Amino acid sequence: MAILDSKTPPGPLDKKWSNYKDNINLVNPANKRKLDIIIVGTGLAGASAAASLGALGFRVKAFCYQDSPRRAHSIAAQGGINAAKNYQNDGDSVYRLFYDTIKGGDYRSREANVYRLAEVSGTIIDQSVANGVPFAREYGGLLDNRSFGGALVSRTFYARGQTGQQLLLGAYSAMSRQVKLGTVELFPREEMLDLVIVDGRARGIITRNLITGEIHRHAAHAVVLATGGYGNVFYLSTNAMGSNTSAIWKAYKRGACFANPCMTQIHPTCIPMHGDYQSKLTLMSESLRNDGRIWVPKNKEDAKAVRQGKLKPNDIPEANRDYYLERRYPAYGNLVPRDVASRAAKERCDAGFGVNETGLAVFLDFADSIKRLGRSTIEERYGNLFQMYQKIVNEDPYSTPMMIYPAVHYTMGGLWVDYELQSTITGLFVAGEANFSDHGANRLGASALMQGLADGYFILPYTLQNYLADQIKVPLFSTDQPEFEETEKQVRSRLEKLMNIKGQHSVDYFHKKLGRIMWENAGMGRNRGNLQKAISLIRELRAEFWKDLKIPGEQNAMNTELEKASRVADFLELGELLALDALKRDESCGGHFREEFQTPEGEALRNDSDFMYVSAWEYNGDDNEPILNKEPLFYESIEVKQRNYK
Numbered sequence: 001m002a003i004l005d006s007k008t009p010p011g012p013l014d015k016k017w018s019n020y021k022d023n024i025n026l027v028n029p030a031n032k033r034k035l036d037i038i039i040v041g042t043g044l045a046g047a048s049a050a051a052s053l054g055a056l057g058f059r060v061k062a063f064c065y066q067d068s069p070r071r072a073h074s075i076a077a078q079g080g081i082n083a084a085k086n087y088q089n090d091g092d093s094v095y096r097l098f099y100d101t102i103k104g105g106d107y108r109s110r111e112a113n114v115y116r117l118a119e120v121s122g123t124i125i126d127q128s129v130a131n132g133v134p135f136a137r138e139y140g141g142l143l144d145n146r147s148f149g150g151a152l153v154s155r156t157f158y159a160r161g162q163t164g165q166q167l168l169l170g171a172y173s174a175m176s177r178q179v180k181l182g183t184v185e186l187f188p189r190e191e192m193l194d195l196v197i198v199d200g201r202a203r204g205i206i207t208r209n210l211i212t213g214e215i216h217r218h219a220a221h222a223v224v225l226a227t228g229g230y231g232n233v234f235y236l237s238t239n240a241m242g243s244n245t246s247a248i249w250k251a252y253k254r255g256a257c258f259a260n261p262c263m264t265q266i267h268p269t270c271i272p273m274h275g276d277y278q279s280k281l282t283l284m285s286e287s288l289r290n291d292g293r294i295w296v297p298k299n300k301e302d303a304k305a306v307r308q309g310k311l312k313p314n315d316i317p318e319a320n321r322d323y324y325l326e327r328r329y330p331a332y333g334n335l336v337p338r339d340v341a342s343r344a345a346k347e348r349c350d351a352g353f354g355v356n357e358t359g360l361a362v363f364l365d366f367a368d369s370i371k372r373l374g375r376s377t378i379e380e381r382y383g384n385l386f387q388m389y390q391k392i393v394n395e396d397p398y399s400t401p402m403m404i405y406p407a408v409h410y411t412m413g414g415l416w417v418d419y420e421l422q423s424t425i426t427g428l429f430v431a432g433e434a435n436f437s438d439h440g441a442n443r444l445g446a447s448a449l450m451q452g453l454a455d456g457y458f459i460l461p462y463t464l465q466n467y468l469a470d471q472i473k474v475p476l477f478s479t480d481q482p483e484f485e486e487t488e489k490q491v492r493s494r495l496e497k498l499m500n501i502k503g504q505h506s507v508d509y510f511h512k513k514l515g516r517i518m519w520e521n522a523g524m525g526r527n528r529g530n531l532q533k534a535i536s537l538i539r540e541l542r543a544e545f546w547k548d549l550k551i552p553g554e555q556n557a558m559n560t561e562l563e564k565a566s567r568v569a570d571f572l573e574l575g576e577l578l579a580l581d582a583l584k585r586d587e588s589c590g591g592h593f594r595e596e597f598q599t600p601e602g603e604a605l606r607n608d609s610d611f612m613y614v615s616a617w618e619y620n621g622d623d624n625e626p627i628l629n630k631e632p633l634f635y636e637s638i639e640v641k642q643r644n645y646k
């Protein structure tokens, strides 16, 4: 069994982080230059970590599979980033951001980590402004804020609908400065295929150059994984096409526990699916719920007529519209958290009130806001999102309501980490969406960017330093050691095995099939029977994959099908663990909705006495069930209650 020591520092909640920082071991500047850190991933979490650790003087090697760090999935983030600055003077505070995040996560995250996140949130904004991020400003020049789900205050900083892009350019600039100064070395188009462990510590990685197909070894004193989320296990999601689980999956198979794999976020406002050949879903940012009102027709006949194209939404009079979120949750209205909004949309569609040809959509309507604020204000706030919608759907959202439906968006699960962001493998740290740390069973909007940048800019520079302080006498490892040789051999033989299947079907054929199994059985509504079915269907599909996959091209050259195959092979294993975790968690919480466990109003029904823990799965060989370790959760500063957004 793994030992799950959260290493939560002692003392009052609001003093833990400063106590920790005051007492850690530091590394002197001359020694920093002798210590190497590998960072896999250069999205917001990885780029900010590389910039900060490089600026401290450590020698950093940063890897990504794209041709430039600027293409990391973080660039897609639209709506904004939370911070408890209380610029609006509307009652915000560090405690309130902490409270909202714990409650939003349905009491399944670690108190001390979340408090620290809220505590450092303000400095992220200062740091980003200093990096040149052009946040939206008010008339007087102060930074503007808007609201996001699960909060009654406006604390979200934004740059139109392109916040991730601007933040990433900021972190990328800071990292590039270190590249120029020689502390950070960049390795684009270099994919990590395995982790190397020497004497129980993470000491390196094996990578494949995606242009030449060459295999490389890299050694370091510590390894950081900042490799993003695994939502693409569902095939269709709002994630970038390349987002994958492979780096953290390989680490899991080398001994890092995988926490809460079933905790998946399904975002309520995405452009509905429109056909079998689709490979990607598009998000319409949660920020749109600041000004857009969600509704469906009140009468089934109207909904049917809309579906058949006989009635236009604008022809339905006000009295015949059901603004169901405002009706059910008057206090939060359209800004209830994502899990609540997604379930409510599904409930209306399942009951026959859905629109679009498929009946799987609801309206997001801006008519009232345009009347109140004028079209130009709406255009200023969300122009790029409206343009994107118009291009995809071929309808003008300024004059007719958008149609939206929930889609897979974010994974709260990831590698288990302690307070220092260290996994159960010594020397392996995990940051950003790749770890499980702060969002419990449901992440609040605009909190992923906050967490990724908190991890990279402000947490790892302390916690990694504390770890490295006792490594100063360890010289750089040679990659000639047997552990590197053996791991490289395993990587090569797996690639050969994939190439040699020489079957009939493409990688996408299997990925799509996996996605359908996952969505139908482990998606928005889960139950015991479906989850058991998912596990056996995934096992069958995995066997078929290893018998009937076809990869054209060469192994030792650029081969995008081989890249995808390797990632999908890992998804085919992760999917089973996700379903198993969902099966063992006999409760509903946040985005994990087990149909057997719901309140009379259809809300998630937790079972705190049996499930107030983080499930941390430990790999136990390919043919055995993984071991379930549990980190119990304690709430000392917060009263645990049934969530209520009414």
Ligand SMILES: Cc1cc2nc3c(=O)[nH]c(=O)nc-3n(C[C@H](O)[C@H](O)[C@H](O)COP(=O)(O)OP(=O)(O)OC[C@H]3O[C@@H](n4cnc5c(N)ncnc54)[C@H](O)[C@@H]3O)c2cc1C
Pocket: 040, 041, 042, 043, 044, 045, 046, 063, 064, 065, 066, 069, 072, 073, 074, 075, 076, 077, 078, 079, 080, 081, 082, 163, 164, 190, 191, 192, 193, 226, 227, 228, 229, 238, 239, 240, 243, 244, 246, 247, 283, 285, 409, 410, 431, 432, 433, 434, 445, 446, 447, 448, 449, 450, 452
């Ligand atoms: C459409 C969309 C909109 C969003 N909007 C918001 C928002 O407004 N606010 C908010 O807070 N959150 C938002 N999110 C969530 C947020 O964007 C992500 O959670 C966050 O950007 C993840 O950052 P990251 O640094 O952890 O990972 P990523 O940005 O995904 O970066 C992963 C990095 O790891 C690298 N990598 C992965 N595997 C390997 C490997 N094996 N070898 C080498 N490199 C590897 C990649 O190349 C990349 O550099 C949104 C998400 C989506 C999908």
